[in-house]
Amino acid sequence: MMTDAKWIDIGPVEQLPAMGARTLPVQGGQEIAIFRTATGSIHALANKCPHKAGPLSQGIVHDTNVTCPLHNWRISLLTGEALGEDKGCVPVIPVKIDAGRIYIERAAALAGVV
Numbered sequence: 001m002m003t004d005a006k007w008i009d010i011g012p013v014e015q016l017p018a019m020g021a022r023t024l025p026v027q028g029g030q031e032i033a034i035f036r037t038a039t040g041s042i043h044a045l046a047n048k049c050p051h052k053a054g055p056l057s058q059g060i061v062h063d064t065n066v067t068c069p070l071h072n073w074r075i076s077l078l079t080g081e082a083l084g085e086d087k088g089c090v091p092v093i094p095v096k097i098d099a100g101r102i103y104i105e106r107a108a109a110l111a112g113v114v
């Protein structure tokens, strides 16, 4: 299970502070932003706002959303969709937690921006 080719181990959950984010460059793919919410859930999105490609990893996490640092669009960490009046969607990368470590789905991580 731990060496499942379907999933990439990106490290322990504790590396991410609550309401924090980090980025992960994936060879051959896009830069990915990993987020941890206040309640401890972990989410991964392409690190590109659907508006003008702002770095979502530098945004503010609140509930299960992140606010883009450039023009304040709110993006759902669950669906990648822009919220409110704004329209757009960023790819979501499936995440699982196993024995305190974070895994992201390999195929989605390497897929590049759709």
Ligand code: FES
Pocket (backbone or CB within 6 Å): 049, 050, 051, 052, 053, 054, 068, 069, 070, 071, 072, 073
């Ligand atoms: S680039 Fe994210 S809101 Fe404009």
